[in-house]
Amino acid sequence: MDIIAGLIQTAFLAGGVLALAALGEVLAERVGVVNLGVEGLMALGAVTGIAVVVATTTPWLGFLAALAVGLAVGMVFAFATVIIRANQVLSGLALTLIGTGMAATVGKAYSGTPAPAIFRPLDIPILSDLPFFGRAFFQHNILVYVIFLIVPLFLHWLMFRTRHGLNMRAVGENPAAADAAGLNVMAYRFWYTAIGAAMAAGSGAYLTLAFVPSWSEGVVAGRGWIAVALVIFAGFRPINAAGAALLFGFVTALGFVGQARNWPIAAPILSMLPYLGTIALIILPVIAWQRMRRMMAAPAALSTPYFRDTR
């Protein structure tokens, strides 16, 4: 039982990194912008978080500062891809290179310093002390609850229950029609891309302030790319994205537990599990159920810059 509780706990802790970044990417992709700079944004957020916490020893300030840096960098990216209409894939890759490089340079001063203050696990009366459930669900740091409960539910409500959300999806599906209906396509795209970038940077700060509480170059280790892939897996839906991140965290943790308990499966197979699982879960429902193909489809105008004069 302890093992399973530990599994679930690790799944939330490790999945949180992916969930917040994936939720940000859902926002950007829903308005039609692919942001491949998540990896770089996470690195920037991670180093910003640690830098601010070293100076102030307040984790919240570090997290907010990372969001602010992500928003600023995201606005530059949105300016390039939405306003100037540069190629989104190339701009995203450039952002990854710039972000990881800048973070490495700025971070030289902070590597080798453990975070002086971190988001500590909460101690919720009664609930935290429950056997099994306490460790699995009620001993997390506050950000885990924000990332897995508040943000996905809010985004789901926003995207699928409000007029604003309908507009937002319209911009991603058919910007020309949205434009004709009087929506400001550029504003939607610009701001949601920037907010998505802020969330990616926030997930970097979560990484250094709650998960592995220190900065070292390369700490993101490719998780930004996984987050981008999870968005496709999640069918561009916020609740699914959080669930996908949790599942990914769970299967990854399962691989480690499998090794620790000497399951008779080769270690490389266990390390492959999360990726094999993701592929299987993307393909199988679509094969089994035609309607899934439409439900899981990408926004029609994804990665296409919008030119009003060519409509």
Add this chain to the structure above:
Amino acid sequence: MNIRHLSRRGFLNMGAAAGAGLILPKTGLIRPARAQTALPPVAEADAKISFAYVGPTADEGWTWAHDQGRQAVEAAFPELTTTYVENLPYSADASRILRRMVGEGANMVFVNSNYGDFLYDVADRAPDVAFYECDGRTTLPNMGTYYVQHWYPSYIAGVAAGLMSETGKLGYVASFPVPSVYSGTNAFLMGARTVKPDATLQAIVINSWFDPQAAAQAGTALIDNGADVLFGIMDEAAYLQVAEARGVKAVMWNTDIRRYGPEAYISSIVVDFGAWYVEQVRRRLAGEWTPTEDILPLGQGVDRDAWGQSVPTEVAAQADAVREQMLGGWTPFVGEMKDNTGTIRVPAGHTMTERELYEWNWSIEGVTGVDG
């Protein structure tokens, strides 16, 4: 010639004896890789010494330690220039970058670690440049190898770990199933078993030398499985932080990183390549350089770190007594030794040579998880 009282010069030059097949335990296994004439001397002011690193110099681990060595070279020879490249990838890009180092006029190139064919190809085509591959398996007329005898401090740390473990279950965060990991896990458990005969070691392979997120998850899984002392071969401190948070102990690698987990920290396998780098550069400048295969011995490039604050003095004393014996020439790696399937791999009476320890590729009884 008493090998225990060799100067560094004599120590490095005793290659002929070792090459003749006389392999002495605890000497560092130095021998010339190929009989050949030395590369011509280089004036210090014209010399360019290049380093290629697997990770970032700010990693607080392996690459940081090697970069300290590079700085020692700069301090010893202020007129020469040194260059370095971080994060050398394991791909054809590595050859391209190394070739560029040669093109920029490097006289000597240190590469760490394990770049294999990506390096040999470059070294073959640059016969007037001296190469060294850390943890390498092959030598060329202009390329040697170097590493550390980390199995001795691992054994010492294992003694302390065995004394401090209550469950007798040790955990190990492994990178890849390579000889360094086999010798590390085996030596650690052998040390622990001298004081806790039923101790076992469980390893998790995370397929990276540097992935704090995976190492943290692996550490958590090992602790959940009952391990109360963690060891590993990571270039960062993630599992030490996990150990600190969960109230168990940890032994680390490369450098003193106790500030990440002062209560959990037992010790670290610390490496110091500075003196060796300086000596190799000196030989290159002086025109004496021929390739060597060096495995730096305990106390001369690799050692245990100062004990952590939570290590009781009697534990430290007991482990240090073993260290003293080792410095005196004693080795624990003596047959009969069985692998974890029960097959006898080292016959009774046979002492494993440094070469055999360097190339150790099977787990002893009680070690699980490395072979997958």
